[in-house]
Each structure stands twice: as C-alpha cells, then as structure tokens.
Amino acid sequence: MDFLIKTLGAIATIIVAFIVGMLYMGINRKITARVQNRVGPPVWQNYIDALKLVSKKTSVHHGVMQHLAPAFLMISSMGTLLFIPILRGQSWFPNLSYHGDLIFILYFMVLGSLGMALGAGQTGNPNAAIGITRGLSQMVGFEIPWVMALVAMMIQYHTTSISDLMAIQQQHGWLMFQNPLAFLAAILAMLGMFRYSPFDIVGAPAELASGPISEFGGKYLGLMMSSGSIFAFTKLTLYVDLFMGGASNIVVLLIETFTLYLIPMLYGLVSPRYRTEQAIRYFWGWPTVLGLAALVYSVVI
Amino acid sequence: MNIIHITLGILLGGAILTYFANKISGVVRDLMFISTIVVAAALFFIKMTPDTVAVFNLGGITLSLGMNHLGLLFSIIILGLAVLAGFYSLPYMKGKDNLGFFYMNYLLSIFGMMGIVMSKDLVSFFIFWEIMTWSSYLIVVYNGNKANKIGIKYILFSALGAYSMLMAIVMVYSQLHSFSIADLSAGFTTMPASYQITIALLLITGFAVKAAMMPLHVWAPDAYSNAPMSYTAMFSGALSKMGVYGLVIVFVTMVSHLPQNFWVRETIAWLGAITAGMATIYAIFQDDAKKLLAYSSVAQLGYIITGVAIGTEISMIAALMLSIVHGMFKANFFMVVGAVERQAGTTDLTVLTGLIRKMPWTFFSALMSAIALAGIPPLVGYVGKWMLYESLISNGNYILVIVIFFASTAGFLYVFKILYSIFLGQEEPEFENVKEAPALMVIPMVIIALLLGFFGAFPGYLLKYIDNALVVMGYPVSQGKWWEMTTLFNAWGNKVSTDLIMYTTITVFVTIAIVLFYRWKNGRYVSTKDISLSGEMPKEDENYSFKLDFYKPFERAISPLLRYKISKYYNEFADGMEAFFDWTRRIYNGNAQTYAIYVITFLVILLLIANNIFTV
Structure with a gap:
C-alpha cells in the first residue's frame, strides 16, 4: 500500500512537472513573439506539439544509442525531480527527497546529457557533435560558480541536504538574503543552465541547425521536448528550494518558479549569442568572483 | 611453509617456467602463464587469512613477510586485475615477438606487487619494489618504438624515487637499528624532529613517483601509453596503486605524528588536486586514445592522493574506494582501447570512427567505464567521489573542493571525446570489416562493466574490505557511521541511498525504453551518411565526422593555463x-x-x- 501511494505520488509529480514545464515554454514563446512584435502561437501550442510528436510512429533510426537517447535524457529530468522536495512540509509528493543530497544531484543531472550526447553522436551528423562539444565546454564554465554557491551554503549551515536547507530557511529567512552573493552566483550560472541566449550555443539555430537534436524527429523529439520541460521545472524547483525556502503550496511554487524563469528568458531576449570561449570566460569572470566572495562570506559569518 | 611462501613461490617459479616454456611452444607458454596467475590467485583467496606471517632467509638477511587487511585490500586489486588482464592478454599478445620475456616480466611484476603488500620490513619492501620497477620498465621498452627515451624517463624517475626511499630506509636504520615497519611506526615519535620530517618527505617522494603526483608525473603518460595495453591495464590499474599503498602507510603512521603535519598534508593534497586539474586538461587535448587514458590515469590518481593526504576517516575511505574503482574502470578502458587497436589497427582518435555496430560489447564496457570514470550515479564511480567531496567540505578545504570539482567536470569532456571518436560518428568503409574482439578479450571487459553496476547499487561489499583495512591502520570502525550496505553518510548525517538511486534510474530508463521500443519493428536502420545536412548527402568516400580540434573553443578559453607544462622545465x-x-x-x-x-x-x-x- 505504501509502495503504491509512493508510486502514484511519483507519477503525479512527473505529470505536474510536465504540465507546468510545457506551460512555461508556451508562455516563453508568447512573450518572445510579443517582444519581437509578432502575435506568436497560443500558450497551449506546446502540448499539441508534444502530443502530435509522441503519437507518431518511428520510421528510421541510426542505431541503439540514438534510439535510447531520450531514455537517458529522462533519467536526468524525471530522476532528479524525484530526488528533490517539491513542496515544503513534505505532506505532498515526498518521493525520494530524503535519499539523495545536493552533491549527488549535481552529478545525477549529468547522466542524461551524457546519454543524449552519445545518442546524438551516433547519428553521424557533424553539427550534433559540434553542438555537444560546445555544450560540454559551457557546462565546465557554469558549473564552477554554481558549485561555489552550493558549497558556500553547505558550509554556512553544515548540511548538504536540500530538505535541511529548507527547514533552516524557515527559521532564518530566505537564503537569497542570507547569502546574497551565493544567490547571485547561482542565478548567473542558471543563465548557462537554461541555454537561452546568449548561451544558446549548443543548439545555435543559425550555424548548427539546432545541433544535437537535428537528427531526432517524431517520437524522439516529442520525448525530448517533454524531458526538457520537466527538467526546466526540476531546476526551477531546486532553485526555489535552495534560495526561497521552498513553497508551501502549489500556487506559491508556480509564482516563485515563474519569477525565476523570467530571469534567463528576459535576459535571453535582449542578448545576441556568445561564442563558446566567450561564454566560458563569462562564467569564469564575475560569476566566479561572486562565488568566491560567497565562499569567503560564509566562512567569515 | 604457508600460503605466503606458496603464492610467492608459484608466481616466481611460474615466471621462470613461462620463460623457458616459450622455448617449447607458444601454447605451453600461454598455459603456463595463465595457470600461474589463476592458481596463485585461487590459492591466495581460498587460503589466505590475515595475520599469516612468513620468514625468508636469504644468505644472512631475514625477510619477514605477513598479511594484514590493508595488504589484503590491495591484493584483491592486484590479483583480481591480474586474472582478468591475464586472460585478456592471451589473444591480445598473440603473434607478437619475444612473448616469453614479456610474460615473465608480467608475472614478475605481479610477484613484486604481492611482495610489497606483504612486506613487514623495509628491506624486503625495497627489494620487491625494485623487482616491480624493473619488470615494468622492461615491459615499457618491450614495444621498441621510441621506447628508449620513454624507458629512460621512466627509469630515471623511478630511480629518483628508489634513492629517496633507500635514503629514508638508511636513516631509519641509523636511528632505530631495525628495518621492521612495525618498529618504525612505533619508534617514529622517538626520533629527532629533523629526522622525522626528512624521512616522511623522502618516503612521500618515493611513493609519489609511482602514484604519478605532480611534479613527478612526467614519466607516466608515455610509459602507460607505450606498454602493451594488456599490461597497461595492470600498470595503471594496480601498479600505480602501490604508490597509494605506500602513501597510506606514510601518512597514517608518520605524517600524523609530525608537528608540521598540517602543512605537509595541505601541500600534498594541493599537489594532488593540481595534478588532477592539469592532467585532465591535457587529457582533453590528446588525439591518441592511449595518451588520453594515460593522462586521465594521472588525473584520477590526483584525487586519490588528495584523499590520502587529507587523512580524515571519510577521505581515507574515499581514497581507497577510488583506488579500487579506478583499478576497475581504468583497466577496463585500457582493455577497450587494446581491443580496438587489435581489431581496427589504430588508436588514433582522428582516424577511428563509427565502430559501435562492429564492436557492441566493447562499446558497452567502454560506456560503463566512462560513466564510472566521470563519477556519475548510479555506477560505483560516484561513491568515492561523493565521499571525497563530503570529506573536503566538512574538513574545511573549500577551494580544494572547487579545484577537484573543476577537474571532475572537465573529465566529462575527454570521456565524451574518447567514446565519440572511437565508436560514434559516421561509419567509414575502411573499418567495414572490423569484427568484435575475441571472446577471451570481451568477457573480462564485460565482467568489469557489470561489476561497476553491481557495486554502484551495493557499495557496501567493497566498503567492508576498506573498513577492515582502515581498522588495521588505527581508524575507528566506519560501518554504521559513514556507510551501510546501500547507504552513504556524510559528517553532518545527510545520506545517499545507492540502491534506491539504481532502482529509480532503471525504472525510468526501462519505462521510456518501452515507449521507444513500442512498434520498434516498424523502424528501419538508416546509415550515418543518410542525415539532414542542409540537403547535402555525404558521398561514399566522404566522412563528415567531427574529429580534429575537438575542443578548440575550450582550448581558447583556457589558453593561459596551458602555458605551464612541467615537462618543459625538465627538458x-x-x-x-x-x-x-x-x-x-x-x-x-x-x-x-x-x-x-x-x-x-x-x-x-x-x-x-x-x-x-x-x-x-
């Protein structure tokens, strides 16, 4: 019985993440269109797209790694989602959030990218491989300030568990005010994590023709879209848990995640694309300085 | 006459017999070689109990040998890899010249390593150390090409290590009038302070050479990549761990008693971290699979050295865990490259392409090793890394953890590079007739790959041995405090459940795979030339795989760092x-x-x- 409830909870979590993530993508398309003085597709367009793509039959494939790439990608998005607390108080969707800590999650988030990278590599499309080398290089860039921010919080409160950090914020107030430098570093790292402009060097529509996903159509693309939106929600929830003390109910969670989501989105709307080395150096500039300052701050305090 | 006499006797006798069996026929030699390893390993694991002791009398010098749990842990690495790499070796080395000589040295180096982990006095330690060094040197120069210069580099650095070790041994004897390691750890505190620090530093130098710590790592990339791959699996997997074994003993029994304790620890830990960072960066830019893995070995040993140097309970567990796991995945990776070399004829990453459909099992083991190497859950690679991070964070080495994290993240780059360049990309007519490697080569690789998964869910099976080893070294029992069979804890009581992670991963993966395989039969395979490339279709003789200057943008971004290359100074x-x-x-x-x-x-x-x- 217990197992059944937990399984149902996990499925419910994933469905919520899918719906919310897709909605945010739709709003993103709408806002982007309005900024560019277009009408834009309706907000529910992404649901229609995903449904259409997933219901398609697979007619061609390039081999087993390419075939399984979406499955690897889903491990990161769904798996990570199950290991972070969605709501505070743990009455809703506790899932597995007591069974993994921050450092584990940092690494677990990478498995999908690796599987996806190998899948894209097997298609033999040179653009895919170029996109992946760019993506991995950029990851090395933004992980440095991101890890610095996380380590700063870990040493400030002597815990590596997300639930503990949320509980601590109940007493001391939001971490974005307790350690503002760490928050800033993490937010700047988030720009790279979401891969919107100016860090959209992986897909780079102009020169790489959407990069890694260029050989994936139909069911593959549908699953990748779903995975992408689940992962977006996962990352936003993680940020809310870490810096805004988690949400007590789903409405607050939506407001907080959407506010955070606006940052990379709006920043991207007004920025042209960086070259890869510029992107890496961007993250190793001010974000890393802020991260170092956050470390010093949390040691001193 | 007990199991120590028997094991060492079999290995030494087997080495000599294998050499002479070569004069009779190749089959006899191969049988002799593999049966020596298998019989020695089987007898050892069945009969060996910790606290067995043995004494050899060599013309007036008494060599005392014995076994404890620390030695047992390292013998598992040595003999386990020896059996797997031994079977792999038979088809891999088939048809090469001078095999009697090669196999003799192979067995001698195993003999040397087993002797080292069983030595109870410094003289026998030194003798076995030299046997190991010289036999591995002879294998490094076995391949012949450019071997002279590479061999000289290796033997020069090994000699430096050996001389500093010898000097330390002489100093110990002058103070304590005993060669026994037990006497040394007991009497270390009674020595004058200047002797203490000198002996510790000399010994660290000696072991750091074998563990390829910067700035003594210069020999390693060339030596690893130049030896035959079936031996490099041992070389990088087990032989380099002898340096770690020595460092563990030095740090626990000597450095912890030094007044300058903190500074020695910090210096060595930082050297380890810098080794990891720099070697990773050099691995990223290698265009030869062997060289890439060789640099990667240096980098991985950097983490281990950092863990040993920090020396808290959890960092020791992390270091020993990483040692075992590195032995597994790196040996496996070198075997993969050896298999590719044998089947496709080259290890040049810019030439190889699209072998995944030709060598699926080799790819599977490479993939598992890659995930373990990158430290990604759910495979066992992340257990050691997780513990290392936790130990550094809770110990107050905040900048060190960032450096290690950088090295580890940058590690994904070369992991992807080697997998992509060998197995993925567009297929090439040149490699059309490449077949999967022989079963004797594939089976050891797949065994290791599956073990990496198994221990990922149940790391307790390995941690148990590590716990026993650390108890011998004077650490408290760690089970229940730092780990359970399927759970890991950190200093603040946060935990990671390895089995749940494994089950979650498998559940999600299988669910999505079912969705994907639903009506899979309707799909047909299309070649990697049949792709959307702005309406362009590559011709039969054209290959659009992305190979050259793989990480050029990354290189541009970190170009200031690349200016420092230690071998330049040596040159x-x-x-x-x-x-x-x-x-x-x-x-x-x-x-x-x-x-x-x-x-x-x-x-x-x-x-x-x-x-x-x-x-x-």
Missing part, C-alpha cells in the same frame, strides 16, 4: 645538463697531449702548494 634542465656535459667534453677531449698538459699543470700547482705548505 630545459636536461638540455642544460647536456650542455654542461658537452662543455666538460672540451676538457676530456680524448687527446693524450692535452691530458699530459693537465697532468703537468696539476703537478706544478701541487708543487707550488706543497712548497707553500712545507716551507712556511
């Missing part, structure tokens, strides 16, 4: 010495008349001085 030093010796050749120019002048001049000077001395 400058070598050039300087060469110039100096050239200059001395002007004095010793081989001309008898010049020498006559020297003799006369010398006599004149002597006379003048003598006059001065005696007349005044």
Whole structure:
C-alpha cells in the first residue's frame, strides 16, 4: 500500500512537472513573439506539439544509442525531480527527497546529457557533435560558480541536504538574503543552465541547425521536448528550494518558479549569442568572483 | 611453509617456467602463464587469512613477510586485475615477438606487487619494489618504438624515487637499528624532529613517483601509453596503486605524528588536486586514445592522493574506494582501447570512427567505464567521489573542493571525446570489416562493466574490505557511521541511498525504453551518411565526422593555463645538463697531449702548494 501511494505520488509529480514545464515554454514563446512584435502561437501550442510528436510512429533510426537517447535524457529530468522536495512540509509528493543530497544531484543531472550526447553522436551528423562539444565546454564554465554557491551554503549551515536547507530557511529567512552573493552566483550560472541566449550555443539555430537534436524527429523529439520541460521545472524547483525556502503550496511554487524563469528568458531576449570561449570566460569572470566572495562570506559569518 | 611462501613461490617459479616454456611452444607458454596467475590467485583467496606471517632467509638477511587487511585490500586489486588482464592478454599478445620475456616480466611484476603488500620490513619492501620497477620498465621498452627515451624517463624517475626511499630506509636504520615497519611506526615519535620530517618527505617522494603526483608525473603518460595495453591495464590499474599503498602507510603512521603535519598534508593534497586539474586538461587535448587514458590515469590518481593526504576517516575511505574503482574502470578502458587497436589497427582518435555496430560489447564496457570514470550515479564511480567531496567540505578545504570539482567536470569532456571518436560518428568503409574482439578479450571487459553496476547499487561489499583495512591502520570502525550496505553518510548525517538511486534510474530508463521500443519493428536502420545536412548527402568516400580540434573553443578559453607544462622545465634542465656535459667534453677531449698538459699543470700547482705548505 505504501509502495503504491509512493508510486502514484511519483507519477503525479512527473505529470505536474510536465504540465507546468510545457506551460512555461508556451508562455516563453508568447512573450518572445510579443517582444519581437509578432502575435506568436497560443500558450497551449506546446502540448499539441508534444502530443502530435509522441503519437507518431518511428520510421528510421541510426542505431541503439540514438534510439535510447531520450531514455537517458529522462533519467536526468524525471530522476532528479524525484530526488528533490517539491513542496515544503513534505505532506505532498515526498518521493525520494530524503535519499539523495545536493552533491549527488549535481552529478545525477549529468547522466542524461551524457546519454543524449552519445545518442546524438551516433547519428553521424557533424553539427550534433559540434553542438555537444560546445555544450560540454559551457557546462565546465557554469558549473564552477554554481558549485561555489552550493558549497558556500553547505558550509554556512553544515548540511548538504536540500530538505535541511529548507527547514533552516524557515527559521532564518530566505537564503537569497542570507547569502546574497551565493544567490547571485547561482542565478548567473542558471543563465548557462537554461541555454537561452546568449548561451544558446549548443543548439545555435543559425550555424548548427539546432545541433544535437537535428537528427531526432517524431517520437524522439516529442520525448525530448517533454524531458526538457520537466527538467526546466526540476531546476526551477531546486532553485526555489535552495534560495526561497521552498513553497508551501502549489500556487506559491508556480509564482516563485515563474519569477525565476523570467530571469534567463528576459535576459535571453535582449542578448545576441556568445561564442563558446566567450561564454566560458563569462562564467569564469564575475560569476566566479561572486562565488568566491560567497565562499569567503560564509566562512567569515 | 604457508600460503605466503606458496603464492610467492608459484608466481616466481611460474615466471621462470613461462620463460623457458616459450622455448617449447607458444601454447605451453600461454598455459603456463595463465595457470600461474589463476592458481596463485585461487590459492591466495581460498587460503589466505590475515595475520599469516612468513620468514625468508636469504644468505644472512631475514625477510619477514605477513598479511594484514590493508595488504589484503590491495591484493584483491592486484590479483583480481591480474586474472582478468591475464586472460585478456592471451589473444591480445598473440603473434607478437619475444612473448616469453614479456610474460615473465608480467608475472614478475605481479610477484613484486604481492611482495610489497606483504612486506613487514623495509628491506624486503625495497627489494620487491625494485623487482616491480624493473619488470615494468622492461615491459615499457618491450614495444621498441621510441621506447628508449620513454624507458629512460621512466627509469630515471623511478630511480629518483628508489634513492629517496633507500635514503629514508638508511636513516631509519641509523636511528632505530631495525628495518621492521612495525618498529618504525612505533619508534617514529622517538626520533629527532629533523629526522622525522626528512624521512616522511623522502618516503612521500618515493611513493609519489609511482602514484604519478605532480611534479613527478612526467614519466607516466608515455610509459602507460607505450606498454602493451594488456599490461597497461595492470600498470595503471594496480601498479600505480602501490604508490597509494605506500602513501597510506606514510601518512597514517608518520605524517600524523609530525608537528608540521598540517602543512605537509595541505601541500600534498594541493599537489594532488593540481595534478588532477592539469592532467585532465591535457587529457582533453590528446588525439591518441592511449595518451588520453594515460593522462586521465594521472588525473584520477590526483584525487586519490588528495584523499590520502587529507587523512580524515571519510577521505581515507574515499581514497581507497577510488583506488579500487579506478583499478576497475581504468583497466577496463585500457582493455577497450587494446581491443580496438587489435581489431581496427589504430588508436588514433582522428582516424577511428563509427565502430559501435562492429564492436557492441566493447562499446558497452567502454560506456560503463566512462560513466564510472566521470563519477556519475548510479555506477560505483560516484561513491568515492561523493565521499571525497563530503570529506573536503566538512574538513574545511573549500577551494580544494572547487579545484577537484573543476577537474571532475572537465573529465566529462575527454570521456565524451574518447567514446565519440572511437565508436560514434559516421561509419567509414575502411573499418567495414572490423569484427568484435575475441571472446577471451570481451568477457573480462564485460565482467568489469557489470561489476561497476553491481557495486554502484551495493557499495557496501567493497566498503567492508576498506573498513577492515582502515581498522588495521588505527581508524575507528566506519560501518554504521559513514556507510551501510546501500547507504552513504556524510559528517553532518545527510545520506545517499545507492540502491534506491539504481532502482529509480532503471525504472525510468526501462519505462521510456518501452515507449521507444513500442512498434520498434516498424523502424528501419538508416546509415550515418543518410542525415539532414542542409540537403547535402555525404558521398561514399566522404566522412563528415567531427574529429580534429575537438575542443578548440575550450582550448581558447583556457589558453593561459596551458602555458605551464612541467615537462618543459625538465627538458630545459636536461638540455642544460647536456650542455654542461658537452662543455666538460672540451676538457676530456680524448687527446693524450692535452691530458699530459693537465697532468703537468696539476703537478706544478701541487708543487707550488706543497712548497707553500712545507716551507712556511
């Protein structure tokens, strides 16, 4: 019985993440269109797209790694989602959030990218491989300030568990005010994590023709879209848990995640694309300085 | 006569017999070789109990050997890998010259390593250490090409390590009048402070050479990549761990008693972290699979050295865990590259392409090793890394953790590079007839790959042995405090459940895979040339795989760092010495008349001085 409830909870979590993530993508398309003085597709367009793509039959494939790439990608998005607390108080969707800590999650988030990278590599499309080398290089860039921010919080409160950090914020107030430098570093790292402009060097529509996903159509693309939106929600929830003390109910969670989501989105709307080395150096500039300052701050305090 | 005599006897006797069996026939030699390893390993694991001791008398010198849990842990790495790499070796080395010599040295180096982990006194430790060094040197130069220079580099650094070790041993004897390691750890505190620090540093130098710690790592990339892959699996997997074994003993029994304890620890830990960072960056830019893995080995040993140097309970567990796991995945990776070399004829990453459909099992083991190497859950690679991070964070080494994290994240780059370049990308007509490697090569690789998954869910099976080893070294029991069979804890009581992670991963993966495989039969395979490339279709003889300058943008981003290459300084030093010796050749120019002048001049000077001395 217990197992059944937990399984149902996990499925419910994933469905919520899918719906919310897709909605945010739709709003993103709408806002982007309005900024560019277009009408834009309706907000529910992404649901229609995903449904259409997933219901398609697979007619061609390039081999087993390419075939399984979406499955690897889903491990990161769904798996990570199950290991972070969605709501505070743990009455809703506790899932597995007591069974993994921050450092584990940092690494677990990478498995999908690796599987996806190998899948894209097997298609033999040179653009895919170029996109992946760019993506991995950029990851090395933004992980440095991101890890610095996380380590700063870990040493400030002597815990590596997300639930503990949320509980601590109940007493001391939001971490974005307790350690503002760490928050800033993490937010700047988030720009790279979401891969919107100016860090959209992986897909780079102009020169790489959407990069890694260029050989994936139909069911593959549908699953990748779903995975992408689940992962977006996962990352936003993680940020809310870490810096805004988690949400007590789903409405607050939506407001907080959407506010955070606006940052990379709006920043991207007004920025042209960086070259890869510029992107890496961007993250190793001010974000890393802020991260170092956050470390010093949390040691001193 | 007990199991220690028997194991060492079998290995030594087997080495000699294998050499002479080569004169009879190749089959006898192969049988002799593999049965030596298998019988020695089987007897060892069945019969060996910790606290067995043995004494050898060698013409007046008494060598005392014994086994404890720390030695047992390392013997598992050595003999386990020896069996797997031994079977792999048979088809891999088939048809090469001078195999009797190769297999003899192979067995001798295993003999040396087993001797090291069983030594109870410094003399036997040193003797076995030299046997190991020389046999591995002879295998490094076995391949012949450019081997001379590489071999000289290896033996030069090994000699440096051996001399510092020898010096430390002499100093120990001068103080304690005993060679016993137990006496040394007991009497270390009674020595004068200057002796303590000198002995510790000399021993660290000696072991750091084998563990390839910066700045003593220069020999490693060449030596690893130049030896035959079936031996490099042992070389990088087990032999380098002898350095770790020595460092563990030095740090626990000596460094912890030093007054300068903190600084030694921090220095070595930082050197380890810098080794990891720099070697990772160099691995990223290698275009040869062997070289890439060799640099990666240096980097991975950097983490281990950092863990040992920090020396808290959890960092020790992390270091030993990483040692075992590195032994597994790196041996496996070298075997993969060996298989590719044998089947496709090259290890050049810019030439190889699209082998995944030709060598699926090799790809599977490479993939598993890659995930473990990158430290990604759910495979066992992340257990050690997780513990290392936790130990550094809770111990207050905040900047160190960032450096290690950088090295580890940058590690994904070369992991992807080697997998992509060998197995993925567009297929090439040149490799159309490549077949999967023989079963004897594939089975050891797949066994290791599956073990990496199994221990990922149940790391307790490995941690149990590590716990026993650390208890021998004087650490408290760690089970229940730092780990359970399927759970890991950190200093603040946060935990990671390895089995749940594994089950979650498998559930999600299988669910999505079912969705994907639903009506899979309707799909057909299309070649990697049939892709959307702006309407362009590559011709049969064209290959659009992305191979050259793989990480050019990354290289541009970190170009300031690349200026520092330690081997440059060594080369400058070598050039300087060469110039100096050239200059001395002007004095010793081989001309008898010049020498006559020297003799006369010398006599004149002597006379003048003598006059001065005696007349005044």
